[in-house]
Amino acid sequence: MKNEELNKEQSFQEPSRRGFLKKGALALGAIHIIPSHVLFSKPEIRNKAGEIVQMASKVPSDRVNLACIGIGNRGEQVINDFDKTGLSNVVALCDVDMGAPHTTRIMEKHANAKRFKDFRALFDQNEVQFDAAVICTPDFSHFPITMHALKSGKPVYVEKPLARTFQENELLMQAAQKYGVVTQMGNQGHSEANSFQFKAWKDAGIIKDVTSIACHMNSRRRWHGWDTSMSTYPQAEPIPETLDWDLWLTTAEHHDFNKDFANGQWRCWYEFGMGALGDWGAHIMDSFHRYLDLGLPEEINAVKLDGHNPLFFPQATTLDFKFPKRNEMPAVTVTWYDGLENLPTLPEGYGVSELSADIPAAGTGQIEQRTLNPGKIIYSKELTFKGGSHGSTLSIIPEEAANDMKSSLPEVPKSSSNHFANFLLAVKGEEETRSPFEVTGPLSQVFSLGVLAQQMNTNLKFDRKKKVITNNKVANELLNGTPPRKGWEEYYKL
Structure with missing residues (x-):
């Protein structure tokens, strides 16, 4: 049309x-x-x-x-x-x-x-x-x-x-x-097995006293290989006949159209996307963030930012998110790794890294199989767990420890609906959604804080109660982002 x-x-x-x-x-x-x-x-x-x-x-x-x-x-x-x-x-x-x-x-x-x-x-x-x-x-x-x-x-x-x-x-x-x-x-x-398993294992005391978690997503990203000395946005190109470019921009400040902003390329830029962390963090961190009651971090440390550029995401990133003690649970450091060769140290007896069957095909094809596929390693005082992304379940490692624990593992309830059916059934009043905004909002705020540390190439200290950055005035102002374009201000008023 x-x-x-x-x-x-x-x-x-x-x-x-x-x-x-x-x-x-x-x-x-x-x-x-x-x-x-x-x-x-x-x-x-x-x-x-x-x-x-x-x-x-x-x-x-x-x-x-x-x-x-x-x-x-x-x-x-x-x-x-x-x-x-x-x-x-x-x-x-x-x-x-x-x-x-x-x-x-x-x-x-x-x-x-x-x-x-x-x-x-x-x-x-x-x-x-x-x-x-x-x-x-x-x-x-x-x-x-x-x-x-x-x-x-x-x-x-x-x-x-x-x-x-x-x-x-x-x-x-x-x-x-x-x-x-x-x-x-x-x-x-x-809404898949990992979430139900994590909760069941935590409730049964299998997962307890977690002190550190390594999250890894090391597949190729769209901006990998870009010129990291770039200091301006791409030059204007003709707007496709079918595209309403001004409406595409919504609240963002004006930019001339370029193909490297559209159709998935928006993910490369701080102004439009959330990089690998925002793209994959929700599929890797969601269960432990919810059931370990992590909330918001008190520190975000930029450990490694290879090829840092203020406009687009690094070629490789390592971030430390430090979460304080919560009730009887000890403080936790969650480390995020992205970049082709930016891998966490694997524990002894790690075994094979499996690729989750739940991962949807990307715009450039199915996620590539790598030596270490997207997932996480969870370290507690007594046990170590490995897991993939999306609905992949956890395994206890090494295999000897897993065998010792077999008899004490609780039964894990099965999901009554997948994520899409869960939403529809909730609209009908038959179920409650499993990822309502009250649960996923704080998780998404963790990503926002991590992206700020990436963009500014700095460490941040965060007051969890006041919800302010205490060691960097500019970063604190950027919690609000840039002001919306004229005509879009009403969306920021309740």
Whole structure:
């Protein structure tokens, strides 16, 4: 579909400040007004006090109607994963590059879905009704779209990381609590075996007294091999006919279009992406961060930043995140390694490094098999564990120690649903999401702090209670990121 045809189908200019704020007020209200098509066949909905706030009428379909924002590349994979559950319908598709080669296939598959270029037009129209939003746009644009969904009272599934800056993560957690809608971040391994195993082993005392964890992701990244002396952004190139470049930028300051900003290349730049840490951290750190109650670190040390550049990510990074003692649990140092040859020291008896079958194909193909595949090594006072990424389970190493522990290992419950079905069932009121913003917001803030240390090439000290950086004034100001472009300020107000 050409731009002019799409614009006839969807008439929208600048977002209405009054309309946007009105949506937020209505979504909050004295009691939540929840549409019956969200409630499905449940006879009633109650508030936290147990009082009925609205009766629900039954609808003929038990499927959740989805509006999908960001439909190419990873977005296409996510939409297909929702399709596989058999629990959803795609009723709206939204992308700033609608009709480009990477969006055409999913448009053809869901030919009856209403099409939009501007997410604000999607949320502000009344023609197509949808129950939940699925957001798979570049990291930096997660925030405004997710905030709009929350203020509109829509359940929302957003790819990891939750947002780019520390403040944006904080605001999304506050908004999710304020508007009371179902939320899920797309770290799909948190609905698979690893998460359930970690909790069961911790509850049984198998995992205890953890003092250090090595996290490794050493596959090739898009910026590897770039000229590390680069001091300016790439020069302007012609904007593709199908692309609304100004809308692609959302809150970010203006940059002229270049192919090295779009279609996954955005991940290379501090201004747009979160590097290897934001891309893979949620798949490697999620279980131990949650069940060891790590919260926020008190120190982030830039141990190694090979090829540091203030515009794009290093060729290799080692970061130490230091977490203090929590109740009876000792202090923990989590070390992050990325870069092709930047490997942690392997403990004796490590064995084979397996590649998780849960890893989705990247835009450049399936993740490459390496000597050490993405994963983690967990050191406690008595035992050592190794694990992969996503849903991969942990193993006790060396093998002799694993054999000694076999009889004392607890039974691990099986997941009742994968990550996509879990979200849809939560929208229907049948389950609770496993990665709500209250859980994944602090994890994403860990990534934001790590990326700040990378960008500034420095060590940071962080006050966990006040949520401020205490040893670097500039870094502390950057917790908020750069100010949003004119016209986008309202998204930063609750």
